[in-house]
Amino acid sequence: xxxxxxxxxxxxxxxxxxxxxxxxxxxxxxxxxxxxxxxxxxxxxxxxxxxxxxxxxxxxxxxxxxxxxxxxxxxxxxxxxxxxxxxxxxxxxxxxxxxxxxxxxxxxxxxxxxxxxxxxxxxxxxxxxxxxxxxxxxxxxxxxxxxxxxxxxxxxxxxxxxxxxxxxxxxxxxxxxxxxxx
Amino acid sequence: xxxxxxxxxxxxxxxxxxxxxxxxxxxxxxxxxxxxxxxxxxxxxxxxxxxxxxxxxxxxxxxxxxxxxxxxxxxxxxxxxxxxxxxxxxxxxxxxxxxxxxxxxxxxxxxxxxxxxxxxxxxxxxxxxxxxxxxxxxxxxx
Numbered sequence: 001x002x003x004x005x006x007x008x009x010x011x012x013x014x015x016x017x018x019x020x021x022x023x024x025x026x027x028x029x030x031x032x033x034x035x036x037x038x039x040x041x042x043x044x045x046x047x048x049x050x051x052x053x054x055x056x057x058x059x060x061x062x063x064x065x066x067x068x069x070x071x072x073x074x075x076x077x078x079x080x081x082x083x084x085x086x087x088x089x090x091x092x093x094x095x096x097x098x099x100x101x102x103x104x105x106x107x108x109x110x111x112x113x114x115x116x117x118x119x120x121x122x123x124x125x126x127x128x129x130x131x132x133x134x135x136x137x138x139x140x141x142x143x144x145x146x147x148x149x150x151x152x153x154x155x156x157x158x159x160x161x162x163x164x165x166x167x168x169x170x171x172x173x174x175x176x177x178x179x180x181x182x
Numbered sequence: 183x184x185x186x187x188x189x190x191x192x193x194x195x196x197x198x199x200x201x202x203x204x205x206x207x208x209x210x211x212x213x214x215x216x217x218x219x220x221x222x223x224x225x226x227x228x229x230x231x232x233x234x235x236x237x238x239x240x241x242x243x244x245x246x247x248x249x250x251x252x253x254x255x256x257x258x259x260x261x262x263x264x265x266x267x268x269x270x271x272x273x274x275x276x277x278x279x280x281x282x283x284x285x286x287x288x289x290x291x292x293x294x295x296x297x298x299x300x301x302x303x304x305x306x307x308x309x310x311x312x313x314x315x316x317x318x319x320x321x322x323x324x
Contacts, residue, residue, distance in 0.1 A: 022207065030214055037218075041225060052236050059243050066247060136258045166268045167244070170251035172258060 055164050058144050061120050065104060066169050073171040081130050081138055099128035139168045245298040245311035252296055253315045276300045291316040
């Protein structure tokens with residue numbers, strides 16, 4: 001004979017329904033929490049990684065330019081700066097550094113022969129310029145573009161988040177040169 | 183009578199199961215909360231450590247560039263220099279130190295140790311980039 005108790009089953013079913021509802025609520029809440037946390041974290045990591053990648057590319061290009069132009073400036077007997085062109089000459093060769101928009105070009109010539117050509121292209125909107133600091137010093141100024149959305153926030157912060165701003169590579173120039181870009 | 187006993191037994195068993203289920207739900211929640219709490223506690227610390235390391239690398243690279251600039255200026259006018267404006271704009275809390283070494287007997291050059299320091303939080307030592315250059319000091323040239 002089949003035994004059953006309608007009252008007990010109804011009670012049990014009510015209990016189970018409540019338990020299922022609590023389970024679902026807990027599951028949904030925890031899932032939302034976990035998904036929200038994961039999403040935010042991944043977004044932050046990816047954005048930070050992109051910013052850092054851009055920054056280190058800038059730094060890498062600056063290092064390439066720095067090492068080459070320092071060597072040229074130390075070896076040069078005569079340096080002339082006119083607008084965006086720096087001509088560093090020795091007795092045997094002439095090295096011309098030309099800045100134009102976001103690119104800088106190094107051209108090394110001996111007589112009429114071009115011996116070497118190097119071109120470094122920075123990010124778009126990067127500003128490059130030669131500035132004369134004194135009779136015996138000049139500098140190459142590199143100003144990477146400010147990040148659009150966070151520029152104001154970054155300007156106020158000093159210690160925690162430091163964006164890459166203008167960088168100057170200071171170079172010596174022979175004292176007999178007359179600065180032309182003051 | 184017999185039916186009643188069976189019903190009573192069933193009812194007791196169901197209550198036990200419900201209590202067990204309730205308790206199990208609580209344990210599940212506690213375990214989930216502990217796991218979430220652990221992740222929430224560890225993740226920001228790890229990310230912050232990575233972020234700080236990248237900041238340090240960036241500082242080191244720019245400090246090396248600035249040290250080269252200082253040495254260039256030092257060789258021109260032979261006096262101690264302050265940090266450039268562009269560097270101070272990025273790191274206002276940075277400072278530069280010059281330490282003159284003893285001139286060697288067989289040379290007119292004297293070593294100068296230049297360090298760029300940047301304060302960190304109170305629990306950490308300051309970041310430091312140091313470069314030694316050999317320059318002809320006025321007193322050694324005389």
